[in-house]
Amino acid sequence: MKRRHITSAISQTFGKFASKEFPHWFQNIVNRSYVGLMGLDMSEFHSPETYKSLNALFTRHLKEPRHYSLNAADFISPCDSLISECGTLISDYALQIKGMRYKTDEFLGQNFSDEEKKSIHDGDFINFYLSPKDYHRYHIPTNMKVLKAVHIPGKFYPVNVPSLKKRLNLFIENERVVLQCETMEGKTFYMVLVSALNVGVMKVSFEPRIQTDADVVGEQVYEFKDLYLDKGDDFGCFEMGSTIVIISEKGMFEDIVVKAGDKVKFGETVATLK
Incomplete structure (x- = not known):
């Protein structure tokens, strides 16, 4: 069987951590730490403590739709x-x-x-x-x-x-x-x-x-x-x-x-x- 590249193993390991739903108090620390460390602008999104996993924070949806040109060109x-x-x-x-x-x-x-x-x-x-x-x-x-x-x-x-x-x-x-x-x-x-x-x-x-x-x-x-x-x-x-x-x-x-x-x-x- 072909061995997967080390970058895949790293990504899968991180993915498991990011997808895990920790107890709310700890998840809140993880989410807020990530927001602060990376400098996320959360003004268009819900507050960090509302996301049940780090992955949910990564893949967050906009609270309100953004406006864009409707001109077909x-x-x-x-x-x-x-x-x-x-x-x-x-x-x-x-x-x-x-x-x-x-x-x-x-x-x-x-x-x-x-x-x-x-x-x-x-x-x-x-x-x-x-x-x-x-x-x-x-x-x-x-x-x-x-x-x-x-x-x-x-x-x-x-x-x-x-x-x-x-x-x-x-x-x-x-x-x-x-x-x-x-x-x-x-x-x-x-x-x-x-x-x-x-x-x-x-x-x-x-x-x-x-x-x-x-x-x-x-x-x-x-x-x-x-x-x-x-x-x-x-x-x-x-x-x-x-x-x-x-x-x-x-x-x-x-x-x-x-x-x-x-x-x-x-x-x-x-x-x-x-």
């Missing part, structure tokens, strides 16, 4: 995050971070055809890094159709900026869920959820069969016929911080209005569609 951020990198692909090369590039053909895995992979060559990309203090849920960035989801097992290396600078092809090595999407105008883009250390679980609400950080061998493919999702819909969460990469076909975006180093929140317009 406005493509919104799917999460609260740092833009670690963004720009235009050179053929199938995208930037992991400045000076470190990787091939999107490898990033998407083995279950997309050469034609499907070529559809995004010379297109655009935006990397959204969620730190441990960020709101961990993710949302739909534009009215769209989901064609396919592919779960690719892998490692759980940290995805913070120092790690991105040190490890070539980190995005390709880490476990990920690749969503093949289509805008209402028929343009193709991929939204990729990338795991990280202590982020064993990436939940996808519209496909509960996807079980990340599990004993899965090989890529798992899920195809959909008429799965339409609306801008702003909550479709899952990371259990801790991680990264979402959006890669679009050439000409899908009129303009990307963010740059590397920007902090964005879910609902903020990050690009405009043609």
Whole structure:
């Protein structure tokens, strides 16, 4: 039997601790300590003592819905995050971070055809890094159709900026869920959820069969016929911080209005569609 990478063992151990519901007095200490240590802004959420586990705190929901542009051309951020990198692909090369590039053909895995992979060559990309203090849920960035989801097992290396600078092809090595999407105008883009250390679980609400950080061998493919999702819909969460990469076909975006180093929140317009 193939041995799992040490990063998986660490993530599973932390996941068990985070999921455990301790006695209220102790859980309150754990939650408040985490909020203070990481500097969480809880102004849009319930108070820390209301969450029965650390994982419940990680995956907290907003108390009130956020407002975002209803203009169909406005493509919104799917999460609260740092833009670690963004720009235009050179053929199938995208930037992991400045000076470190990787091939999107490898990033998407083995279950997309050469034609499907070529559809995004010379297109655009935006990397959204969620730190441990960020709101961990993710949302739909534009009215769209989901064609396919592919779960690719892998490692759980940290995805913070120092790690991105040190490890070539980190995005390709880490476990990920690749969503093949289509805008209402028929343009193709991929939204990729990338795991990280202590982020064993990436939940996808519209496909509960996807079980990340599990004993899965090989890529798992899920195809959909008429799965339409609306801008702003909550479709899952990371259990801790991680990264979402959006890669679009050439000409899908009129303009990307963010740059590397920007902090964005879910609902903020990050690009405009043609």
